[in-house]
Amino acid sequence: MPESRVALVTGSSSGIGAAIARRLSHAGMRVVVNSARSENTGKALAAELSEAVYVRGDVSDAADARRIARTAVDAFGRLDVLVNNAGVTRFIPLDDLEAADADTWREIFDVNVIGAWQMITAAVPHLRESGAGSIINISSVSGSRALGSSVPYAVSKAAMNHMTRLLASQLGPEIRVNAIAPGLIDTPWYEDAEQVWESSRGWITRNAPLRRVGTPQDVAEAALHLVNAAYTTGDVLTVDGGRHVV
Numbered sequence: 424m425p426e427s428r429v430a431l432v433t434g435s436s437s438g439i440g441a442a443i444a445r446r447l448s449h450a451g452m453r454v455v456v457n458s459a460r461s462e463n464t465g466k467a468l469a470a471e472l473s474e475a476v477y478v479r480g481d482v483s484d485a486a487d488a489r490r491i492a493r494t495a496v497d498a499f500g501r502l503d504v505l506v507n508n509a510g511v512t513r514f515i516p517l518d519d520l521e522a523a524d525a526d527t528w529r530e531i532f533d534v535n536v537i538g539a540w541q542m543i544t545a546a547v548p549h550l551r552e553s554g555a556g557s558i559i560n561i562s563s564v565s566g567s568r569a570l571g572s573s574v575p576y577a578v579s580k581a582a583m584n585h586m587t588r589l590l591a592s593q594l595g596p597e598i599r600v601n602a603i604a605p606g607l608i609d610t611p612w613y614e615d616a617e618q619v620w621e622s623s624r625g626w627i628t629r630n631a632p633l634r635r636v637g638t639p640q641d642v643a644e645a646a647l648h649l650v651n652a653a654y655t656t657g658d659v660l661t662v663d664g665g666r667h668v669v
Contacts, residue, residue: 434509438610442639482538492545591657606663632665
């Protein structure tokens with residue numbers, strides 16, 4: 424039997440990342456679970472899956488990024504899929520320019536953009552060896568629309584979308600690079616932003632074509648699709664229940 428593929432999912436101890444790790448595992452892949460914190464939760468998820476390991480590491484730290492990628496190869500002998508899911512945000516009204524200070528920009532870009540880049544550069548040699556490597560960047564609809572939890576967050580996701588297209592043009596044919604742009608997804612991100620959640624949820628359930636907010640499982644299904652979509656690269660797949668057409 425051919426050896427099963429190996430997927431590394433950053434920021435996967437909860438929410439969208441955990442759902443992606445579970446979905447890829449259930450599809451027969453071996454999985455590396457990662458988080459910068461939440462070690463006990465990450466270890467519990469890895470123990471739940473059929474073939475998985477956990478590695479703690481912060482993608483914004485270059486040495487950690489290299490170590491995270493090495494963990495996959497040390498544990499399973501290969502790496503076929505990298506899902507850049509690790510991300511941070513701050514809930515700042517878009518018109519509050521003073522609150523979005525330079526420290527906030529640096530914090531968000533260090534993880535969302537530089538962290539993703541560091542994981543990609545660490546993983547690319549191993550993905551090339553796979554011969555059919557796949558990178559999936561978890562972006563956001565705020566990367567292409569004038570909305571989002573904050574200006575720095577939205578701009579970081581716009582950067583991720585462009586990085587996806589640039590790298591798709593350079594890493595083929597051995598590696599495909601795609602992104603997923605979720606809309607409003609029911610995750611722990613909104614635990615400290617209840618007012619934002621309720622307002623956004625109300626608008627979506629009244630106006631978006633599918634009349635519901637998304638779930639982490641919705642994004643996980645999109646990730647599995649891109650893992651298997653052998654003739655798709657450079658795409659940013661919107662998963663927002665049709666919000667973008669309203």
